[in-house]
Amino acid sequence: MHVAQLISDVLGRDVPVRVVAYDGSKAGPDSSEVALRVLTPRALARLVTAPGTLGLARAYVSGEIEVEGEVYELLHAMADLALHDLSRPERVRLARRLLPVWLRHRQPVPDLEYRPPGRLHSKSRDRKAISHHYDVSNRFYEWVLGPSMAYTCAVYPTATATLEEAQAAKHELVAQKLGLEPGMRLLDVGCGWGGMVMHAAAEHGVKALGVTLSRNQAEWAQAEIERRGLGDLAEVRHLDYRDAPESEFDAISSIGLTEHIGKNQLQNYFASLSERLRPGGRLLNHCITQPRTPGRRELDPFFARYVFPDGQLEPVGHLISVMNDSGFEIRHEENLREHYALTLAAWCANLEEHWTEAVAEVGVGRARVWRLYMAASRLGFDRDNIQLHQVLGVKVSDRGASGFPLRGWRG
Template sequence: MRLANVFQRITGGGGDVRFSAYDGSSAGPDDAPVHIEVRTPEALSYLASAPGELGLARAYVTGNLEIIGDAHGALAQLSEFSLREIPWAERLGLLSFLGRTRINNRVSPPPQETRLHGLRHSKERDRQAIAHHYDVSNQFYEWILGPSMAYTCAVYPTLESTLEEAQFAKHDLVARKLGLREGMRLLDVGCGWGGMVMHAAREYGVRAIGVTLSRNQAEWAQKAIIDAGLSELAEVRHLDYRDVRETGFDAISSIGLTEHIGKAKLPAYFRSLYAKVKPGGRLLNHCITRPDNLQPARTGGFIDRYVFPDGELVGPGHIVSLMHDTGFEVRHEENLREHYALTLAAWCRNLESHWDEAVREVGEARARVWRLYLAASRLGFDRNNIQLHQVLGVRLDGVKSHMPLRPEWLG
C-alpha cells in the first residue's frame, strides 16, 4: 500500500482532499481545494507514536506534514481522525505498517509541547500555564486579535459586522447585563489586555479593576489605559484573582477565565467572587463549555500540551448549578456558540494576513500551532462540540434582586 493511500485511510479523508507523500504516491482528486502533503517518514512516525489529534498536530507543527489551502476546510474533512471506521482486517495491516515506521524512525515530541510542574491548579502551576499561552508576544496577539485586543468571543449584531464592532458589542452587552452606571465599582477577573476594564470606564464612568496572571497583558493594558486617558477610573494588576483584597464591588465580570480554573476548583472560585460582590451586585460569567455535563472536563492532547495547559471545560448546567449553590440567583443565560465560530474565523483571517510577520516574531512552529488551534476551535463551535455561555447571577439583598422586570439588554 502506498503512503498517500495509507494516510488517506487513517484520517478518513473525504473526497475534497488530495493527499501526496514523499514516496511519490497520491490519492484523492487533483482539483481538490485542500492538499495534505506527507513530506517525510517522520510524519507517519508521529502518527504511529500518538494516533489521533496529537500525532497529527506533532507532524504539522514540525513541518513534516503540510496543509495547503484552508486549514479549517481540511480539518472539517478529517474530523473523524481515527482508525475506527476501517475494517478490522485492513486496520491490522495499517497498524503493522505504522508500527514498522515507528521502529525505524523514532521521534520525540516537538519542543513546543509544554510540561507543567507542581500541583494541578495551584497558584504556581496556574502561573506557568498562563505564561505559556499569553506571555508570548503582545505584537503577535495584536496581529491576530486586531485593535480591540479582545481574546474572547465577540457578539455579532449582524453577519456583516466587523470584528471590532462585534467586540465592542460584546463588552457593551456585558456592561448592560451587569447594569453598570457611573460611579459603580467593577472587578474584571482574568481581564486579558483590559478591554472590558477600559470599556466600563470609558463608556459608563465606572471605576474598574482588572486582574490577570499574565505579566505581558498587565503591562500592555496599563499603557493602553494611560494612553486612553482613563487612569483615574481604570487599573489592571498583575495578580491572581484569589489575591484581590478589595470587596464590595457593584459588579464582577469573568470573561474567559473559568476555562483555566479547573473543575475541582470551581466551587471555591464562585465562593470567592460571591464574597467580593456586594448584596444586589451582579456576576456575569462568560466561558467556553462542553455541550453537556456528560463529557470529561480535561481537554484533548493537542490543546493541553500546545495551547491551554490544564484547561478544563464543563457543561453549562454545571456552571449554572454551581453559581446557584454558591448563593447567586441565576437570572439569565444564553449560548453564543455561533458568535465564537465567527470570531475565530476573523482571527484566522488576521493570522493569515500577517503570516510572514508572525513567523518572524514567534517562529514557524508556534505560528503553526496557532493556525491549527484557531481552525480546530472554529470547527468545534461549528459542530457543537463546544459552546460559549454567558450566565448572569445576582447576590440577593435579603430577598431583593434589584433586577429589572424584563431584561433591559435585549432591547
C-alpha cells in the first residue's frame, strides 16, 4: 500500500495537492504550492473510525499530518471534500483498506474533542458549551481578533479597509439600523467582549447593557469599559440572555448568538426579546445561516466537536418566519457573506503573525484547531456554503405604528 496514493485517492484524483508520506511515497503534482505530509501511520488509523474530513482533522490537530503552505489554499484545492465529505460507500471502502493499520496504530479521540453533558440547550449545558469555545484565553483572542476584540463578521467599507475599520463600520451599521440616539437603552445579548456595548455608549450616548455566558468575556469587557471611562453608560454582565432584565428596552442587538440557540428554542428566544422591547423598539439579529434548507441538520462533525458544541445553523427564511411569528415586523435584511470571508482572512493572518505566542498560550493542538476552523470557515463563505445575514425587525405598536421613515433607518 502506497500511503501517499491512498491519501490522494481520499482527497480526489484531480485535486492539485502534493502528498508526501512517511513510507517515502509521493502523489500529486510536484508543481503544487501546497502539500500534505502524512507523518505517521496513526494518521491513517484516524481515517478508519472517521473517514473523510473529521479523520483528517483529528490527524492534523494531533500533529500526525502537517501542511506545507497556507491551510486555506490546501482546503481551497480540496474544496469538494472539505465542503461535502466522502459518501457512505467511499467511507466503507476506505475503512476496509485501512483496517490492518487501525489494529496496529489506533489512537484515542484527541482530548480537545468535546461534547457538553446535560439536556440540550438547558442553561447549564449552554454555559458549558459557550465556555468551551470562548473561555480559552483573553490574550489568545486579543492576538487573533485585534484591538476591537470583535468576534463576529465585520463590514468592509472597501476591500482595502483594515479589520479595525471594518469592525467599527459593523458596529455603526448596527447602530444606524437600530436608530440609536442619546438617552436610549440598548440590550446586547451574547455581547462577547462588549464591542457593540461600548460603541453604542461612546458614539451615541446610549445606556447599554451586554450579557454573555462567558465569564472571561464579561470580566475583560467590564475592565475595558472602566478603562475607557464609560462606566456611567455601559455595563457587561456574566448572564444568560434568558435572565436579562425584562424592563422595556428601546433596542436589542443580537450579534452572533442565534447560532448557539438551537432550532427548537428559536420561538422562545425571539419571543423573550420581543417582551423586553417597548412598542416601536427594534431588534437587529446578525448571525451565520445556511444558504438553503439543509438536507441534514447536523453541524459538520469537526465544528460540532472541536469548535462550536451544540451549534446549529438555519436558513434565513426560517429565521425571518420565526421572528415574524414572535411579534416582529421585518423591515430589512441583507447578506454579508463576502464580508465574513474577508474578516476570517484577517483573523487567520493575525493568528499566523502571533503563532509562536498563541501556541505557548493555549497549546499547539488548540492553536491548530483555530487555524483549521477559521480557514475552513473562510472557504465556506467564499463558496456560498454558509452565509451571514442581518435581519432588522420592529415591535409595532397596538395600532401598527413602526416609527420608521419612508426610507432609511431614522424617523
